[in-house]
Amino acid sequence: MLIGRVVGELVATHKHPSHEGCKILLVQPLNLDGSNRGDPVVALDAVDAGVGDRVLVTTEGFSAMTAVGRTQSPIDMAVIGFIDQIELVPGVA
Amino acid sequence: MQLGRVVGCVWATVKNPSLEGYRLLLVQPLAADLKDTGKRLVCTDWTGAGAGETIYWVRGREASIAFLPGQPPSDSTIVGIVDTVHRAVAKPAKPVRQKAEPR
DSSP states (O other): OEEEEEEEEEEOSSBOGGGTTSOEEEEEEBOTTSOBOSSOEEEEESSOOOTTOEEEEEOSHHHHHHHHTOOSSSOOOEEEEEOOOOOOOTTTO | OEEEEEEEEEOOSSOOGGGTTOOEEEEEEBOTTSOBOSOOEEEEESSOOOTTOEEEEEESTHHHHTTTTOOOOOSEEEEEEOOEEEEOOOOOOOOOOOOOOOO
């Protein structure tokens, strides 16, 4: 899973029927210091996240499909949670 | 899934029989500002997208699930045509909350 920030939303009229009725979010993966990590990804929304939220993104098909509640559909990323806080253990991290 | 733009078509006359009948398109991955990023790749197409259109594509095992009950041996598929991308406006920094001084 990735830590990311929702930076936008996509509007797509013509898309796979399994994506209908779901928000399609643009999520920028983040490093632990909050800096950007690579390019943003497109993920379906399973928790009603919005722009600006810090979220948890799954990047694997089965977990993404089950989170959105649509098995056997072409979904490989989904936003599955909000991140409130990250705690690094001093001396270990 | 990732943003991309269709930049071309790929023809393959001789191919695995289970790939027969599927369109193959050349896709340029895009960043959030819709500028090119990374290397181009070949995707099977579920949507019927044309050259120059902004799309989003799915990678991995899920790429062939788009075509169920067909199961083409594909690892990247275009699954939607993007009309618009609403991007976040940079948020003003939150004011630092200061502790109220005891009176």
